[in-house]
Amino acid sequence: MTGPNATSTCSPAAKMGRHRSKSTSGSTYCNSSPGAESATLSTPNNAGRSSGEEDEKDGGVLFYVNRTGFPIEGVTWERMWTHVAKVHPDGQDMVSKIRNAAYLPKHPVPSVPNFKPSMSVPAWLLAIQNYMKALQYNHTGTQFFEIRKTRPLCGLMETAREMIRESLPIKCLEAVILGIYLTNGLTSVERFPISFKTQFSGNHFHHVVLGVYCNGRYGTLGMSRRQDLMDKALTFRTLSELVMEFEDSYRRYQHTLKKVKIGLYVPHDPHVFQPIEWKYLVLNAARLGREDMRKELEKHGRDMRMKILKSSSAQSPIKERTRGKSLSPHRRQSSPQRRHIHRRDKS
Amino acid sequence: MEPTCRKDKVKLNSTPTRGDRAKQKSAQQELKQRQRAEIYALNKVMTELEQQQFEAFCKQMQSQGE
Numbered sequence: 001m002t003g004p005n006a007t008s009t010c011s012p013a014a015k016m017g018r019h020r021s022k023s024t025s026g027s028t029y030c031n032s033s034p035g036a037e038s039a040t041l042s043t044p045n046n047a048g049r050s051s052g053e054e055d056e057k058d059g060g061v062l063f064y065v066n067r068t069g070f071p072i073e074g075v076t077w078e079r080m081w082t083h084v085a086k087v088h089p090d091g092q093d094m095v096s097k098i099r100n101a102a103y104l105p106k107h108p109v110p111s112v113p114n115f116k117p118s119m120s121v122p123a124w125l126l127a128i129q130n131y132m133k134a135l136q137y138n139h140t141g142t143q144f145f146e147i148r149k150t151r152p153l154c155g156l157m158e159t160a161r162e163m164i165r166e167s168l169p170i171k172c173l174e175a176v177i178l179g180i181y182l183t184n185g186l187t188s189v190e191r192f193p194i195s196f197k198t199q200f201s202g203n204h205f206h207h208v209v210l211g212v213y214c215n216g217r218y219g220t221l222g223m224s225r226r227q228d229l230m231d232k233a234l235t236f237r238t239l240s241e242l243v244m245e246f247e248d249s250y251r252r253y254q255h256t257l258k259k260v261k262i263g264l265y266v267p268h269d270p271h272v273f274q275p276i277e278w279k280y281l282v283l284n285a286a287r288l289g290r291e292d293m294r295k296e297l298e299k300h301g302r303d304m305r306m307k308i309l310k311s312s313s314a315q316s317p318i319k320e321r322t323r324g325k326s327l328s329p330h331r332r333q334s335s336p337q338r339r340h341i342h343r344r345d346k347s
Numbered sequence: 348m349e350p351t352c353r354k355d356k357v358k359l360n361s362t363p364t365r366g367d368r369a370k371q372k373s374a375q376q377e378l379k380q381r382q383r384a385e386i387y388a389l390n391k392v393m394t395e396l397e398q399q400q401f402e403a404f405c406k407q408m409q410s411q412g413e
Contacts (some may be wrong), residue, residue, distance in 0.1 A: 071378040084389060088396060098388045106380070107387035139393035140386065168383060169390050225397060254408070 064142040070166050072144070080142040087141065109167045110134035113182065121189055121214050122234050128182045129221055129231045137223050138169035147173045150275050157181050157270040172208050175223035175230075179210040183221075184270050189214045192304065193263035193278050196246060198255040205255065208278075211242065211262070213305070218242045226253065239301035240294040247285070257285040260293070262300055264311050277311035 064083065066076050085095045098104070113127035138144065145163055147156065160181030163174060170178065176193055183189050190213040198205050209222030209230060219234035220242065228249040236242040239262070247257045261279035281300045283293055363371070 071375055071382050077382070080389075084393060088392065094392060098385055098392070101388070104381075104384035104388050106384055136387070136390055137394070138390065139397055140389050141393070144386075166379070166383070168386055225401075 065146050066142060066144045067146045070162075076142065080140060083141045112164055115186070121186065124186065125183075125189075125212060125219065125221060125231075125234065128179060131182070132170065132175050132178060132221070132223055135163075135167065136169040137225055138171045138174075139225075140169065143171055143174070144168045145170065145174050147177055149173075149278055152273040152275055153180075153267065154271050154273060156276070157184070170223055172223050172230075175221065176208050176210045179212075179221040180266050180276075181270070183212070184268050187268055190265045190304070192265050193261075193276060194220065194243070194246075195259075195261040195263075195278060196250070196257060197259040197261075198250050199258050200253075200255045204258065209246075211239070213265075213301075218301075228252070238294075238298055240297035243293070243297055244290075259284055259286075260297075262297070265304055265307075274311060280311070 064076065064079055066072055068076060072080075081095050081099065085091045088094050110131055113124070113131050115124055115127075119127070144166070145159055145168075147159060156177050157180075159174075160178050163170060163178050164181075180191055183191055192211045192213070193208055194211045195206065195208045198207070207224065207229060209220040209224075212219050212221060212234065214234055216237070217234040218236040218239055218241070220230070220232040222230040224230040226249070229246065232242060232245060236245065243260055243262075250257055260283045262281040262283075264277040264280045266276055267274075281296065283296055285293060288296070
């Protein structure tokens with residue numbers, strides 16, 4: 001979500017319409033929702049989407065993605081400045097002040113957290129979250145690291161290493177990838193993506209955090225403009241409690257939760273070629289009541305804990321996929337491997 | 348007999364030397380550092396702006412509620 005922030009230039013964005021670029025060039029202009037994390041909006045059209053996300057209607061401001069590495073090449077660099085000059089009230093003056101400054105303070109490079117066996121899991125997660133906070137949330141309107149959600153995990157882990165190397169501000173999707181990388185190897189902690197689609201003032205916004213599960217408790221890691229839409233301590237006894245906590249947080253900012261998508265546990269092996277399963281369970285919060293959502297989430301949580309769920313990319317051909325302990329009638333109606341819950345099936 | 352004169356081929360200096368590569372790498376590092384400094388300076392400004400707008404929005408919603 002985006003709040004009333006400088007990237008909310010709704011007029012030019014509205015005129016340009018909404019589209020998702022599929023170009024791989026460095027100058028790609030992407031329709032994205034960076035601000036699915038921020039709760040309020042100065043204008044209705046303030047969101048964006050990273051490349052690779054599903055093509056859904058959003059009411060957002062478009063933001064750019066750097067696709068050509070570092071140092072950032074000329075076109076992308078100039079585009080960043082052109083964009084902020086348009087959105088900031090001081091415009092070009094603000095830009096010139098920074099770009100022409102003879103001296104700029106060097107933002108310290110935060111130390112990468114170093115796991116010690118004596119550390120408790122909560123302490124380690126806190127160290128990771130503090131590291132991400134030290135990188136800062138990216139408000140520039142240009143995403144510095146390209147995240148393609150369909151990429152193999154090993155490729156995304158390479159991007160996580162790049163994030164650490166370059167040490168620049170990040171947004172929610174990048175934070176999920178970084179969180180996965182920094183929790184790899186801590187086998188007592190399971191990680192899975194949790195995506196939110198919310199609505200505010202007739203526009204849709206997208207956000208994602210990294211769910212974590214350890215020793216019977218759920219929590220999250222993540223980055224957002226709003227403090228209560230990112231990290232949550234490992235204190236939630238059920239997945240539904242965790243999701244409801246986010247729903248309550250969103251409500252404080254007058255966002256209505258429309259959809260929740262829960263992925264599968266991400267393997268700890270950073271060299272795995274399969275992609276992350278982002279949306280194994282899709283819940284239409286608008287149609288499901290709170291109680292139905294709770295039941296579906298708790299079932300999914302149980303299934304995940306029992307490790308009986310398989311990602312669609314890890315499964316064999318469709319015929320075999322239709323057989324399975326966890327398969328429900330709902331799944332057959334939509335796709336064999338994913339559950340899209342729109343209403344309770346009483347059959 | 349006149350000695351055969353070889354045409355001296357003009358040696359194309361297209362292959363960067365080790366020194367050139369080191370200089371290029373150093374220049375790239377400096378550029379990255381400068382870009383990083385500018386990015387964080389910009390992010391500070393834009394974060395402050397977002398916070399101001401958020402606070403203004405909250406006040407507006409509060410007054411509307413009243």
